[in-house]
Amino acid sequence: MNRFKRAATIIIIAEALLIVLLNVIYLAGVKHSGRYYRVEAERVVRILEQDEDLRKNPGNIDLKQFTMLKRVSVFDASEICNNDYVVEEVDGTLYRIEYRVSENGNAVLLMNIGLVTALLLTIGVLIYIGKKVIAPFDKMSSLTEELAKGNLSTPIKEEKSRFFGKFLWGMDMLRENLEDSKSKELEYQKEKKTMLLSLSHDIKTPLSAIQLYSKALSEGLYDSEEKKQEALLGIQTKTEEIKKYVDEIYKLSREDFMELSVNPGEVYLKDVMEGIEAYYRDKLSVLHTEFSVEEFDNVLLSCDKDRLVECMQNLMENAIKYGDGKHIGISFSEEEDCRLITVENTGCTLDDNDMNNIFDSFYRGSNVGNQKGNGLGLYIVKQLMQKMDGEVFAEKDGDNFRVTLVVRMA
Numbered sequence: 403m404n405r406f407k408r409a410a411t412i413i414i415i416a417e418a419l420l421i422v423l424l425n426v427i428y429l430a431g432v433k434h435s436g437r438y439y440r441v442e443a444e445r446v447v448r449i450l451e452q453d454e455d456l457r458k459n460p461g462n463i464d465l466k467q468f469t470m471l472k473r474v475s476v477f478d479a480s481e482i483c484n485n486d487y488v489v490e491e492v493d494g495t496l497y498r499i500e501y502r503v504s505e506n507g508n509a510v511l512l513m514n515i516g517l518v519t520a521l522l523l524t525i526g527v528l529i530y531i532g533k534k535v536i537a538p539f540d541k542m543s544s545l546t547e548e549l550a551k552g553n554l555s556t557p558i559k560e561e562k563s564r565f566f567g568k569f570l571w572g573m574d575m576l577r578e579n580l581e582d583s584k585s586k587e588l589e590y591q592k593e594k595k596t597m598l599l600s601l602s603h604d605i606k607t608p609l610s611a612i613q614l615y616s617k618a619l620s621e622g623l624y625d626s627e628e629k630k631q632e633a634l635l636g637i638q639t640k641t642e643e644i645k646k647y648v649d650e651i652y653k654l655s656r657e658d659f660m661e662l663s664v665n666p667g668e669v670y671l672k673d674v675m676e677g678i679e680a681y682y683r684d685k686l687s688v689l690h691t692e693f694s695v696e697e698f699d700n701v702l703l704s705c706d707k708d709r710l711v712e713c714m715q716n717l718m719e720n721a722i723k724y725g726d727g728k729h730i731g732i733s734f735s736e737e738e739d740c741r742l743i744t745v746e747n748t749g750c751t752l753d754d755n756d757m758n759n760i761f762d763s764f765y766r767g768s769n770v771g772n773q774k775g776n777g778l779g780l781y782i783v784k785q786l787m788q789k790m791d792g793e794v795f796a797e798k799d800g801d802n803f804r805v806t807l808v809v810r811m812a
Contacts, residue, residue, distance in 0.1 A: 406536045410528040417524055421517045425510075439470035439501040443488050446474055446499055450492040460497055473500040605647050608640035615640075662782065664789040668812045669707040671741065672700040675732075678714050682730075691727050698734040701741055702812040705790045710809065713786055713794070714743070716779045717805050721747035723773050725803070740792070743807045750803035760796060780805070 445468070450457050460474040472485050477496035485500040615633040624630045679695050686693040703710070721730045726749020735742045752760070756767040761784040766777040780796075783805075787794045793808040 406532060410532065413528065414521070414525060417517075417521045421514070421521065424517065425514065440488070442468045442470050443490060443499045443501070446471065446497075447490050447492055450474075450497065457493060457495065470501045471499060472502055474498070475500075605644055608643040612637050612640045612644075662785050662789060664706045664709050664786065666704070666790065667706060669703055669705065669710070670700050671698060671703055671734075674703070674707060674710055674714065677711065678718070678732075682718055686722070686730060689722070689727060691722070691725075692729040694729070694731040696731070696733040703741060704810045704812040705792065706786075709786045709790060710807075713783045713807055714745070716783050717745040717807070720779055720805070721745055721803075724752075724767075724770075725749045726801075737808070739811050741809050741811055743809065744804050745806075746802055746804045748802055750798055750801050752798060752803060754798065757796065757798060761794070783807075 446463065449463060450460065456463055460476060463474050465471050465474070475481075475498050477489050477498040481498075483498065483500060485502055487498050487500040490497050490499060615637045618624060619630065619633055624633060675695070675698070683693055718730070725747030728748045730745070730747045733744045733746065735744070751768075753768045759765045760767055761780050762777075763781040764777040765781070780794075784794050787807060787809075791810055794805065795808070796803070796805045798804075
């Protein structure tokens with residue numbers, strides 16, 4: 403903001419100096435013209451001195467050769483003259499030489515009015531830009547930094563700016579969503595920690611019983627075979643109990659790690675595909691990967707648009723990551739009341755044995771190589787599609803890999 407103020411001040415000062423400079427140049431020209439009419443008057447005197455006929459009829463002098471002179475006549479004190487003039491004596495006769503120094507007084511006034519108006523417009527535009535563009539942008543400069551620091555509790559002040567009003571509103575919505583997600587995450591972590599502590603505490607009871615049975619058996623405290631069998635049965639029972647608790651902890655740590663919410667609605671297929679095609683056509687052109695999108699009917703789908711776009715993005719990113727980079731294509735088909743959207747890539751090296759597990763959480767196939775990932779992409783796609791009353795399936799055809807989204811039509 404301070405830099406803008408400095409730049410605006412420099413612009414205003416420069417325009418003001420330009421106005422002063424133009425006026426100085428003009429006034430200097432007027433002053434020069436004031437001296438020049440005397441030179442022309444002297445020339446007329448010499449002409450009159452040399453030509454007797456012109457002295458008798460000075461009005462016959464050709465004034466086209468003079469820029470300042472308007473009329474030459476014998477001086478008559480009683481005659482009214484509207485022009486400036488000088489009186490010169492030639493051969494005992496007085497002559498009136500009329501001149502006009504400047505006829506541009508109105509032009510100068512208009513020039514100054516125009517320049518001052520331009521200056522005022524410049525000041526107005528700079529003030530407008532400062533208040534409506536620079537000031538809101540200056541406020542936003544610290545916004546992303548605060549969001550990055552995790553400062554999500556302070557609301558973003560709304561602006562009615564036609565340039566940033568909607569953007570700031572969207573940023574505030576993002577802040578609220580992040581804050582809500584953070585609150586849910588903290589609550590989830592709290593519940594998860596409480597559950598883990600509870601399960602850990604519950605494990606101690608059967609574990610203590612196993613320790614007692616084991617100690618009793620090792621020290622020969624049971625004098626009959628029947629009691630020994632009862633102790634062994636108790637150990638087995640408590641072991642099964644501990645296994646149940648361990649399974650619960652395992653499930654808690656694997657399946658309940660995220661919340662995938664869906665907002666059901668209706669959206670045209672074209673609205674989903676436009677963004678996907680535009681983005682990945684540019685991205686794949688940089689990667690020199692052939693990209694094709696089959697023609698499709700613009701049907702109305704019953705789904706969450708944002709979540710369907712997310713599913714498409716996951717499939718495209720997988721195709722880029724695990725394909726050979728030669729070709730990626732999107733095709734469409736119809737089955738009963740559903741629209742099928744298929745993403746296909748070449749260069750699939752996935753083992754057939756992996757096909758049954760690729761939609762499991764944290765599962766990574768045999769073709770991952772050095773690619774980074776967490777094995778959640780296809781798992782998220784499956785969860786989202788099922789929540790939208792749809793489905794997803796995958797198939798391998800030679801070195802081609804296809805994943806198909808089944809979306810219900812509205």
